[in-house]
Amino acid sequence: MxxxxxxxxxGLALAAALANLGGMAHxxxxxxxxxxxxxxxxxxQFYVEAFQARAKELGWDVNVIDTAGDVAAVISRxxxxxxxxVDAIVxxxxxxxxxxxxxxxxxxxxxxxxxxxxxDPRIKANVTSNGYAMAAxxxxxVANRIGGAGNVVMFVFDxxxxxxxxxxxxxxxxxxxxxxxxxxxxxxxxxxxxxADSRAKMEAILQANPEPGSIKAVWAAWDQPALxxxxxxxxxxxxxxxxxxxxxxxxxxxxxxIAAGGNFEASIAQDFQGIGKTTADTVARVLGGEALKxxxxxxxxxxxxxxxxxx
Amino acid sequence: xxxxxxxxxxxxxxxxxxLFFWAALPDTFMTARNWLNISQxxxxxxxxxxxxxxxxxxxxxxxxxxxxxxxxxxxAAVLFTLxxxxPVALAAALAVGLAGGVxxxxxxxxxxxxxxxxxxxxxxxxxxxxxxxSGGKTVFGRDIPQGFADFARSGLPLGxxxxxxxxxxxxxxxAAAVTLAVWVVLDHTTYGRRLYAIGGNAEAARLAxxxxxxxxxxxFAFTGAGAALAGLMYAxxxxxxxxxxxxxxxxxxxxxxxLGMTITRDGQPHVLATVAGVVTLGVMDNGLTQLQVDSYxxxxxxxAIIIVAVSxxxxxxxxxxxx
Numbered sequence: 001m002x003x004x005x006x007x008x009x010x011g012l013a014l015a016a017a018l019a020n021l022g023g024m025a026h027x028x029x030x031x032x033x034x035x036x037x038x039x040x041x042x043x044x045q046f047y048v049e050a051f052q053a054r055a056k057e058l059g060w061d062v063n064v065i066d067t068a069g070d071v072a073a074v075i076s077r078x079x080x081x082x083x084x085x086v087d088a089i090v091x092x093x094x095x096x097x098x099x100x101x102x103x104x105x106x107x108x109x110x111x112x113x114x115x116x117x118x119x120d121p122r123i124k125a126n127v128t129s130n131g132y133a134m135a136a137x138x139x140x141x142v143a144n145r146i147g148g149a150g151n152v153v154m155f156v157f158d159x160x161x162x163x164x165x166x167x168x169x170x171x172x173x174x175x176x177x178x179x180x181x182x183x184x185x186x187x188x189x190x191x192x193x194x195x196a197d198s199r200a201k202m203e204a205i206l207q208a209n210p211e212p213g214s215i216k217a218v219w220a221a222w223d224q225p226a227l228x229x230x231x232x233x234x235x236x237x238x239x240x241x242x243x244x245x246x247x248x249x250x251x252x253x254x255x256x257x258i259a260a261g262g263n264f265e266a267s268i269a270q271d272f273q274g275i276g277k278t279t280a281d282t283v284a285r286v287l288g289g290e291a292l293k294x295x296x297x298x299x300x301x302x303x304x305x306x307x308x309x310x311x
Numbered sequence: 312x313x314x315x316x317x318x319x320x321x322x323x324x325x326x327x328x329x330l331f332f333w334a335a336l337p338d339t340f341m342t343a344r345n346w347l348n349i350s351q352x353x354x355x356x357x358x359x360x361x362x363x364x365x366x367x368x369x370x371x372x373x374x375x376x377x378x379x380x381x382x383x384x385x386x387a388a389v390l391f392t393l394x395x396x397x398p399v400a401l402a403a404a405l406a407v408g409l410a411g412g413v414x415x416x417x418x419x420x421x422x423x424x425x426x427x428x429x430x431x432x433x434x435x436x437x438x439x440x441x442x443x444x445s446g447g448k449t450v451f452g453r454d455i456p457q458g459f460a461d462f463a464r465s466g467l468p469l470g471x472x473x474x475x476x477x478x479x480x481x482x483x484x485x486a487a488a489v490t491l492a493v494w495v496v497l498d499h500t501t502y503g504r505r506l507y508a509i510g511g512n513a514e515a516a517r518l519a520x521x522x523x524x525x526x527x528x529x530x531f532a533f534t535g536a537g538a539a540l541a542g543l544m545y546a547x548x549x550x551x552x553x554x555x556x557x558x559x560x561x562x563x564x565x566x567x568x569x570l571g572m573t574i575t576r577d578g579q580p581h582v583l584a585t586v587a588g589v590v591t592l593g594v595m596d597n598g599l600t601q602l603q604v605d606s607y608x609x610x611x612x613x614x615a616i617i618i619v620a621v622s623x624x625x626x627x628x629x630x631x632x633x634x
Contacts, residue, residue, distance in 0.1 A: 031603070063603040070559050071549045076352040077600050083345045084336070084601035096452050097551045100464050104348075107475060191446055 029059040030287055033081040034115075035074050036092035039066035043272050044092055047115050050276025051090065058284055075101035082108040088283045089113070095120035111286050115279045119296055124286055127279040129270040130298040135166035135221070137303050138246040139173035141266050142217045145244045149179035150216030153205055155186050155198055155225030166221040166248060174219075183215065188225050198228025199235075206232060212241045223247035223254040223267055230257055230264045239263055250304040259309040267304045274299040320623040321573035325591050328616070332598035339601060343469075343477060353593040354486035355380075355541045355548070355557075360564040360585050361493045362537025365530045366426070367568050367580040368497060369509045373415060373534045374430040376564060378437035380542030380557025383408050385441050387459075387543055388450035388552035397459050405539050411437055412535015416528030434561075441554035451551030460550035482544055489540065493533075494582040506530055510579065566617050567592055573624035591616070 032055060038044045048064055055062045063081070067073035074093050078101030081089060089105055089112045091098065102122040105112045114126030142152065152174055156167035167185075174180045184205055189197040202218070209215050218233075220226035226247030233239055243263050247254050250269035257264040278299050286292060302308075333341045359376050366373050383404040390400035411433065418429035466478035497503035508516040509523055517523045541560060546552040568580050570588030575581050592613060599609045 033603075061603070063600075063605075065600065065606045067606070068559070069555060071551070071553075071556060072355065072545050073559075075548060076596070079348045079352065080597050080600040083339050083342075083348060083597075084603075085339065094451065094551075097449075097549045099460070099550055100548060103464065 029061045030088070031061045031063070031084075031086040032088045032090060032283060033077075033086045034062060034064045034090045034092070035067070035077050035081070036065070036115075037067045037069050037071055037074055038092060039064070040068070043116075043270075046272030047092065047276035047279070050273035051115065051280050052276075054277045054280035058280065060280075071097050074098050075104075078102070079104045082110055086110060087287060090115050090279060090283065091117045091123070094118045095123055111283075113279055113283055113286075116275055123295065125282050125292050125295050125297050127275050127282055127297045127299060129275070129301050131162050131165045132169050133298070134248050134268040134270075134301050135169035136173065137268055137301070138248055138266055139170035139219055141303065142219050142244055142246055143173055143177050143180060145265070146180070146216040148177045151181050151183040151209070151214060153184050153186065153202070153215060153218045153229070154182055155188060155201075155218070155220040155229065157187055157190065157221055159187075163221045170219050170221070183209070186225070188228070190224070194222075194224030195228040195231070198225035199232045200228075202229040202232035203236065206236045206238060212238070215241075215243055217244040218246070220245070220247045223249045223251045226264055226267070227253060227257060230262065233263055250309075255304060255309045258304060258306055261306050265305060269302045269304050271299050271301060319574075320627055321570070321620045322587075324616075324620055324623065325574070325587060328591065328594060328598075332594065332601075336598065336601050340598060343472060344475075345597065347477065347479060347483070349590070349593050349597050350483040350486075351480035352597070353589050354480070354482035355544045356560060356563050356567065356592070357486040357586060357589050358489045358537055358541040358544065359560045360567040360589050361490050361582050362534045362540075363564045364568055364571075364580045364582050364585045365493060365497065365506065365533045365537075366527075367565075368503075368506045369513075369527060369530060371419065371426040371527065371530070372430060372565070373412075373531060373538075374427065374561060375411065375415060375434040375437050376534060376538035376541075377558040377561030378434045378441065379408055379411050379535055379538035380545060380560050381552075381554055382411070382437045382441040382444070383539035383542035384546035384552035384556060385445040385450065385554050388455065388546060389444050391456055391459070392450060392454045397456050401543060404543055405536060408539020408542070409532055409536045411539070412532040413528065415535060416531030419531060420524040420527035438554070438558070445552070445554045447554060449551055449553035451549075455546075455550050455552075459547055463544065463547035463550075482548065485544065489537065490582060490586060493537075497582055502526070507579065563592060566613075570617060570620055573620045578624070578628070591620075 034048060034051060036044055039048065052062055065077045067077060071093060075098050078089060078098065082104045089110055091112060092115045095102060095114065095118050102112060102120060106122050111124045112122060114123045116128045117126050119126050154170060157163040158167060174182055186201050188194050188201055218226065218229040220229065226245050229245055233243055239262060245264040247267040250267040254267045258267060278297060282297055339345060359380065363373060363376060386407050387400040387404040390403055415430055415433055418424045419426050463482055466480040467484065469477040469479050471477060505521045505526055508521055509526060513523055542557045545557050567588035568585050570591055571584030572578055572580050574587055575584045595613050595616060599612065
């Protein structure tokens with residue numbers, strides 16, 4: 001019988017713990033579920049923390065659900081919160097992968113929002129950065145720095161739609177300067193991360209254009225090729241020819257390179273906190289009864305140069 | 312008292328969990344829609360866990376099932392991108408699963424490596440192969456045939472409830488069919504009884520004329536094919552495939568079999584008990600999500616439930632032996 005008592009006490013303790021958790025759930029305010037498989041990634045953490053901070057001001061009851069990389073679990077948890085009847089769902093995963101979950105939310109009449117997720121007719125609005133604008137900023141930076149004249153090498157990746165959009169804008173900007181010539185439009189092999197192959201491609205281009213001043217700038221559609229090009233230029237001993245390099249994304253390695261004051265001069269940083277806060281504001285607008293006209297909402301990005309790379 | 316707890320302790324615990332959620336979520340938990348939901352969410356884990364039961368009956372393990380599920384998904388998806396028809400891609404993925412299972416079987420039974428070590432090694436191999444085949448990328452979007460993606464969203468209409476259609480999901484039906492098949496094989500065929508005999512005492516089984524090596528090999532083939540099947544179900548559900556997506560299935564499947572073992576009369580793995588274990592895990596996920604319990608707390612609680620269930624069972628066993 002002592003064994004039974006011990007078990008009974010254990011069972012009661014567990015029940016009490018569960019009941020306590022249940023009690024905690026019934027706080028006041030709108031219920032919003034944030035579901036992501038990527039919470040362990042730094043960018044996602046910034047979004048989610050900023051979203052939570054804004055949601056707290058709005059008095060919401062936010063449940064952040066991390067499925068630790070499991071996309072099918074995102075669908076399952078969307079179904080669960082749809083059953084529970086939350087007021088809104090915020091996603092940070094490609095909607096193409098969670099169609100079944102979106103169907104469940106639509107069937108339950110629960111608005112779904114994307115936090116840098118991608119567009120889908122079933123999503124009220126996706127809050128993200130404008131790839132076109134980012135490319136415009138860096139390509140115009142390049143054009144201005146070289147005085148609107150000279151040879152430019154472009155690193156692009158047209159197979160991936162978000163990056164393809166960047167290339168289109170840079171093409172247009174360079175074409176609008178009659179004295180700028182696009183020497184080469186390179187698509188690096190990205191299977192190793194993109195730096196090594198970009199470096200190899202850039203080394204070949206440097207070899208083919210040995211005259212100082214024959215290459216004025218390198219415009220890269222993201223940071224890895226820019227870093228590869230920088231390595232190639234430094235390895236060739238041509239870092240003092242004034243070749244201007246720009247990237248996009250402003251990852252930590254790129255920021256270091258920009259801060260060092262070498263050829264890599266500029267990149268663009270997305271405002272992750274801004275995306276989180278704007279997502280919360282967008283949810284608030286829809287919960288307040290507003291019908292959104294645009295289903296993609298852009299948060300401004302920021303040009304990173306040696307002046308602010310260390311911030 | 313000890314006898315009651317030994318036999319029914321875990322079952323009572325499982326019922327208590329369901330009753331708790333029913334009470335805490337009176338409007339949404341104990342509804343046909345929610346249970347159909349849960350059944351669909353659990354379909355992939357069910358297939359992995361019931362086929363895992365086949366090797367666990369013999370006292371063996373297969374740690375490679377999650378990696379195999381991932382591998383099968385990317386094999387099918389990459390074949391889709393190469394323009395292969397859906398049946399061809401699915402058959403190829405299942406063949407990979409079967410071959411992987413046979414490889415595990417050979418390592419364990421013919422060469423005689425401990426299952427833990429052999430399947431840990433093949434886990435690594437299958438996972439590496441999944442990255443190789445996919446180039447580390449997620450295959451999704453237009454590369455996935457609409458028919459394949461639609462399968463996971465289809466189902467048998469059961470009528471309407473509250474003005475909305477109620478559907479028995481295709482994935483649930485599929486998992487039920489696999490469960491039924493494995494249940495028949497394990498509980499109602501000589502083959503199944505021999506596997507249990509090996510689990511009871513392999514040496515005695517051998518002396519009794521059971522072809523132990525061959526049976527063990529075939530049992531691993533079962534588990535490998537089951538893992539591949541689950542991987543394809545997963546790929547259909549998310550309409551995409553990446554080289555790690557099935558990895559989480561392995562630990563949950565083993566946990567489900569162990570949970571199931573705590574409710575069986577003989578303390579051995581049984582298919583229907585495994586299903587009860589799977590349902591317990593799924594109900595915890597569903598209920599705690601609806602209660603807005605933090606996802607990390609949820610994870611800790613699920614682990615704690617497994618410990619409680621297995622402890623109750625162990626204490627009950629000891630009590631019955633009179634210490």
